[in-house]
Amino acid sequence: xxxxxxxxxxxxxxxxxxxxxxxxxxxxxxxxxxxxxxxxxxxxxxxxxxxxxxxxxxxxxxxxxxxxxxxxxxxxxxxxxxxxxxxxxxxxxxxxxxxxxxxxxxxxxxxxxxxxxxxxxxxxxxxxxxxxxxxxxxxxxxxxxxxxxxxxxxxxxxxxxxxxxxxxxxxxxxxxxxxxxxxxxxxxxxxxxxxxxxxxxxxxxxxxxxxxxxxxxxxxxxxxxxxxxxxxxxxxxxxxxxxxxxxxxxxxxxxxxxxxxxxxxxxxxxxxxxxxxxxxxxxxxxxxxxxxxxxxxxxxxxxxxxxxxxxxxxxxxxxxxxxxxxxxxxxxxxxxxxxxxxxxxxxxxxxxxxxxxxxxxxxxxxxxxxxxxxxxxxxxxxxxxxxxxxxxxxxxxxxxxxxxxxxxxxxxxxxxxxxxxxxxxxxxxxxxxxxxxxxxxxxxxxxxxxxxxxxxxxxxxxxxxxxxxxx
Numbered sequence: 410x411x412x413x414x415x416x417x418x419x420x421x422x423x424x425x426x427x428x429x430x431x432x433x434x435x436x437x438x439x440x441x442x443x444x445x446x447x448x449x450x451x452x453x454x455x456x457x458x459x460x461x462x463x464x465x466x467x468x469x470x471x472x473x474x475x476x477x478x479x480x481x482x483x484x485x486x487x488x489x490x491x492x493x494x495x496x497x498x499x500x501x502x503x504x505x506x507x508x509x510x511x512x513x514x515x516x517x518x519x520x521x522x523x524x525x526x527x528x529x530x531x532x533x534x535x536x537x538x539x540x541x542x543x544x545x546x547x548x549x550x551x552x553x554x555x556x557x558x559x560x561x562x563x564x565x566x567x568x569x570x571x572x573x574x575x576x577x578x579x580x581x582x583x584x585x586x587x588x589x590x591x592x593x594x595x596x597x598x599x600x601x602x603x604x605x606x607x608x609x610x611x612x613x614x615x616x617x618x619x620x621x622x623x624x625x626x627x628x629x630x631x632x633x634x635x636x637x638x639x640x641x642x643x644x645x646x647x648x649x650x651x652x653x654x655x656x657x658x659x660x661x662x663x664x665x666x667x668x669x670x671x672x673x674x675x676x677x678x679x680x681x682x683x684x685x686x687x688x689x690x691x692x693x694x695x696x697x698x699x700x701x702x703x704x705x706x707x708x709x710x711x712x713x714x715x716x717x718x719x720x721x722x723x724x725x726x727x728x729x730x731x732x733x734x735x736x737x738x739x740x741x742x743x744x745x746x747x748x749x750x751x752x753x754x755x756x757x758x759x760x761x762x763x764x765x766x767x768x769x770x771x772x773x774x775x776x777x778x779x780x781x782x783x784x785x786x787x788x789x790x791x792x793x794x795x796x797x798x799x800x801x802x803x804x805x806x807x808x809x810x811x812x813x814x815x816x817x818x819x820x821x822x823x824x825x826x827x828x829x830x831x832x833x834x835x836x837x838x839x840x841x842x843x844x845x846x847x848x849x850x851x852x853x854x855x856x857x858x859x860x861x862x863x864x865x866x867x868x869x870x871x872x873x874x875x876x877x878x879x880x
Contacts, residue, residue: 414521416440418744419535419550421527421689424452425730426721427556428511429737435518437745442548443520444527444537451511453558453722455504457578459730462601464503465581466761468496469605475763476825479800491609493583500581523548529694532714552744555704555712555719556737557689559682559728562701566653567678573656574676577602587611587674591663593651595622597760599679600634604762607641614644614671616651616663623760627772627807627821634766634823637803646671684723701725708751710740718744732756757835759828764804767827769835770819771809782812784875786844786868790824793863794855801825806860808834808844810868812875815843826857833861844868 417439420427428451431441449456470476472495474485488495515522523546525539535553537546561576563569571579577598588611592603595617607613615622622645623631635645650666660674684702691697691704695714698704704719706712712719718740721733735752742749760766776783790796790804804824811818820834837846847865852858 422556426733426737433741528690589673594679765827767831786864788860788863
């Protein structure tokens with residue numbers, strides 16, 4: 410029959426959400442078990458998602474010499490012929506280190522790790538199935554957190570073959586860099602990979618059935634990114650739908666509903682994500698998932714079964730590693746009656762394209778729609794000494810400021826270090842700060858952070874001109 414172990418909390422999945430839930434409960438003195446399928450410690454984030462894709466980006470930026478071309482000329486490269494082996498060596502190294510970190514943290518907090526697929530046999534009991542082990546292991550949890558994450562959605566009728574037609578997981582296993590590629594979908598993952606392969610010299614065509622890309626971002630920032638990607642020879646086909654992909658010995662041909670045909674060596678689908686809930690036997694626990702495999706939760710991340718929680722990508726938007734971590738912590742605190750303030754409404758968004766995009770707070774579209782009066786302050790990296798030193802002449806930072814009380818309402822950044830820089834604006838906004846703080850603050854010189862002061866002065870100069878006009 411096998412053994413049965415009882416715990417205060419059982420977590421299914423060891424990605425950012427599950428890991429944080431487990432550690433938070435352990436710090437409260439609770440007994441905790443984590444279930445994770447073989448060779449996936451750290452979850453999708455560490456093994457096939459965030460960590461490898463961001464490491465790949467760093468390797469691409471370094472090896473192509475992209476960030477140095479302003480200084481040393483357009484033909485500058487660190488390595489002339491870049492191979493997948495060059496890129497994957499760095500990726501595998503970082504994945505290995507991150508897996509070690511996760512394992513160490515679980516051990517240090519006395520969290521029991523079970524390897525295998527977890528499935529419910531009732532609302533408190535989970536069977537761990539591991540094909541390498543003869544006996545079944547069963548664990549029972551007073552509380553359960555589901556943190557199984559997602560996998561790339563694969564549209565019906567498309568034959569994925571891991572060589573010519575791939576999803577965002579398969580793209581990490583390419584044996585050679587394609588000379589041409591079609592990316593289907595202009596969401597975050599599609600644009601990140603499109604920019605990476607374009608930087609490597611691949612001729613990329615992005616096909617998107619909507620009329621624009623990354624519509625939740627500031628339109629001016631996205632226009633800058635699109636211009637930059639076009640400069641890297643990326644072609645965009647907006648308002649177009651893929652109706653078929655044919656594979657031949659020489660490559661692929663992608664057919665669009667409009668009749669256009671696009672030949673390319675490789676096609677990468679980035680058509681959203683699907684919750685990994687098929688194997689969980691949710692019905693045995695009194696739960697169900699929607700058509701995308703997602704589980705519904707309330708504001709405390711409780712499912713409709715009060716002692717079962719779900720966190721991370723498996724609950725849908727925003728599906729970010731950063732938010733998943735916080736959801737996991739809050740779910741564990743709620744389960745064991747620890748007081749919390751809940752999720753903060755101010756969440757930064759980072760897009761690791763080349764160049765980066767990041768923002769926090771409202772966009773101009775949001776403020777206009779809500780009839781909130783605001784002024785814009787802009788700083789361009791080419792006007793900063795640090796921008797010239799680093800060879801970034803295209804980056805920009807944009808502040809949106811209330812004309813009524815001078816509070817910072819939004820920060821939008823395009824260019825080097827955008828995903829790091831955004832946290833200065835987030836901190837000011839989170840503390841209810843005004844643009845006057847940024848005007849008065851002294852920033853290290855030369856830095857990219859100085860862009861905040863330049864943009865803040867730009868806002869104040871515009872507001873001063875307006876007040877002079879009013880007399």
